[in-house]
Amino acid sequence: MHLSPDQIVFWHYGWLTLNATIVYTWALMLLLVIGSRLVTRKLSTGQHRSRWQNVLEIIVVGIQQQIAEVGLPQPARYLGFLGTLFLFIAVANLGTMIPGYEPPTSSLSTTTALALCVFVAVPLFGIRDRGVAAYLKSYAQPTIIMLPFNIISELSRTLALAARLFGNMMSGVMILGILLTVTPFVFPVLMTVLGLLTGMVQAYIFSILAAVYIAAVLRTRDISPANPAADSP
Numbered sequence: 001m002h003l004s005p006d007q008i009v010f011w012h013y014g015w016l017t018l019n020a021t022i023v024y025t026w027a028l029m030l031l032l033v034i035g036s037r038l039v040t041r042k043l044s045t046g047q048h049r050s051r052w053q054n055v056l057e058i059i060v061v062g063i064q065q066q067i068a069e070v071g072l073p074q075p076a077r078y079l080g081f082l083g084t085l086f087l088f089i090a091v092a093n094l095g096t097m098i099p100g101y102e103p104p105t106s107s108l109s110t111t112t113a114l115a116l117c118v119f120v121a122v123p124l125f126g127i128r129d130r131g132v133a134a135y136l137k138s139y140a141q142p143t144i145i146m147l148p149f150n151i152i153s154e155l156s157r158t159l160a161l162a163a164r165l166f167g168n169m170m171s172g173v174m175i176l177g178i179l180l181t182v183t184p185f186v187f188p189v190l191m192t193v194l195g196l197l198t199g200m201v202q203a204y205i206f207s208i209l210a211a212v213y214i215a216a217v218l219r220t221r222d223i224s225p226a227n228p229a230a231d232s233p
Contacts, residue, residue, distance in 0.1 A: 093199025
């Protein structure tokens with residue numbers, strides 16, 4: 001058993017390396033795209049709906065409710081980004097039930113890429129909602145002295161997200177690998193089930209933290225009583 005999918009190399013030529021992290025990441029993205037296409041190709045608004053459409057609606061409604069509870073107005077605006085983060089991490093860890101599969105989220109490169117997505121998305125949502133000038137001005141609030149500290153906060157937040165997800169995913173893989181060498185039957189099965197639960201929890205936590213960071217940016221905007229429609233859809 002490998003502790004990281006980076007150690008599994010499928011193809012190597014010069015400085016080009018195709019490892020399991022890349023292969024499984026693209027396979028997951030392809031699976032999500034094809035699966036969403038198959039489920040949404042025949043959507044129904046009537047009483048008779050397919051089982052997959054019911055499952056999809058439950059997932060979408062649940063994610064929207066969680067986004068709304070964080071404090072983000074108009075949850076549908078953030079559903080695409082936050083929902084994709086949750087589904088990618090969740091499906092990546094559910095795949096551990098497949099023999100020979102290594103979740104790409106147990107690689108530092110994958111968790112760093114996910115954290116960088118949040119790092120880029122937070123200012124993009126802030127700029128879209130408040131404008132470039134107002135968003136950049138928030139870095140110097142309440143005084144210009146806070147500018148370097150706010151910038152450091154943005155960078156450290158990205159590092160913390162990557163380290164948190166990688167640490168939690170990697171710890172489960174390491175424990176399972178150790179137990180496989182000691183007790184190769186009962187405990188690894190129990191740890192695999194526990195790993196699936198941990199993976200779903202981490203998918204939820206990562207998505208919620210991303211929503212919290214976006215909400216923190218939007219919460220600082222000025223909403224005047226003369227413009228009550230600022231938050232209306």
